[in-house]
Amino acid sequence: QVQLVESGGGLVQAGGSLRLSCAASGRTFSTHTMGWFRQTPGEEREFVAAIRSSDRTYYADSVKGRFTISRDNVKNMVYLEMNSVKLEATAVYYCATRSRARAGVSGPDEYDYWGQGTQVTVSS
Numbered sequence: 001q002v003q004l005v006e007s008g009g010g011l012v013q014a015g016g017s018l019r020l021s022c023a024a025s026g027r028t029f030s031t032h033t034m035g036w037f038r039q040t041p042g043e044e045r046e047f048v049a050a051i052r053s054s055d056r057t058y059y060a061d062s063v064k065g066r067f068t069i070s071r072d073n074v075k076n077m078v079y080l081e082m083n084s085v086k087l088e089a090t091a092v093y094y095c096a097t098r099s100r101a102r103a104g105v106s107g108p109d110e111y112d113y114w115g116q117g118t119q120v121t122v123s124s
Contacts, residue, residue, distance in 0.1 A: 002026035002113040004095045009118030014087055016122075020080040022095030022115060030073035032098055033105055036080045038091035038120075045094065049080060050105035058105050062088075085122050092117040 008020040020036070035050040049069035050058045057069050068081040078095060096111035104110050 002097065002099075004097065004113055004115035006093060006095050006115045006118040009093060009120045011121045011123060012082075012085055014085060014122050014124050016085055018082045018085060018120060020082065020093055020095075020118060020120070022078045022080075024076045024078065024095075024097065029076045029097075030071075033102075034069075034071055034078040035096045035105060035111055036069060036078075037094045037096060037108060038089075039094065039117075040091045045108045046091075047106040047108075048093070051078065052105070060106070082120070085120075087122050087124060089120060090122045092119050 003025045005023045006020060012018045031053050033050055033052045036048040037045045038048050039045040047060050048063055049067055051069045051071050059067060066084045071078045094117045095115040097113050098110060099112045102110045
């Protein structure tokens with residue numbers, strides 16, 4: 001049973017920084033792509049960042065240059081470092097992984113397992 005548990009969310013001022021963590025368990029973690037998505041009420045789940053087993057990274061244009069995704073395969077952790085956060089970053093952030101290789105990384109339907117989410121609120 002794959003489990004993903006996010007942590008690190010909270011209240012941050014605009015322009016500040018926050019680091020989200022995702023602890024993975026239940027299977028071999030290092031061989032699969034990990035992703036971060038976010039969602040606000042009434043909106044579709046939105047791609048934020050992903051990292052492949054090769055450590056190649058991908059980012060949404062809206063966070064490129066400010067957010068950094070990384071992984072620690074020994075600890076089965078994936079992180080999202082959020083810098084210079086903007087008000088529009090307020091959302092529930094979800095960690096995700098998948099059971100098999102796929103070509104794309106930015107679609108929610110390309111992931112099979114999700115965490116419960118962690119709330120990030122950016123204040124002005």
